[in-house]
Amino acid sequence: MQQLQAMVLVMGYQLVFHDGGPKGATSFDNATVSVRRNLTEAEARVTYLHELVHTFRGPAHLADEEAEEEQVELLTSRLLIPRMENGLTDHLVRRRFKVDAECVEARRRPLREDRIA
Numbered sequence: 001m002q003q004l005q006a007m008v009l010v011m012g013y014q015l016v017f018h019d020g021g022p023k024g025a026t027s028f029d030n031a032t033v034s035v036r037r038n039l040t041e042a043e044a045r046v047t048y049l050h051e052l053v054h055t056f057r058g059p060a061h062l063a064d065e066e067a068e069e070e071q072v073e074l075l076t077s078r079l080l081i082p083r084m085e086n087g088l089t090d091h092l093v094r095r096r097f098k099v100d101a102e103c104v105e106a107r108r109r110p111l112r113e114d115r116i117a
């Protein structure tokens, strides 16, 4: 986790924490990544990487924010779960790759290559 935290700083973002609400948020205006306190280890791992991917990609146009969010979820899930072997249950995937249920769900969605660029 410390490496992921350090990467946020390397990207030039300040790292802060919040209580309640979304697990993470990236503010491009303030160059700040905020992560909710008291996440499970798996949730924190997914959240840090998710927000990092936002910092890599930068802000989306207002009209594209929903699509951008989905794309960040897909990319994050593919980085954390590089292989989906047939027959693995969600529970086993979560345990093997130390990710949360939302990440597994995102990983099972098809990747739309046209949205990556």
Ligand SMILES: [Zn+2]
Pocket: 050, 054, 069, 072
């Ligand atoms: Zn996001």
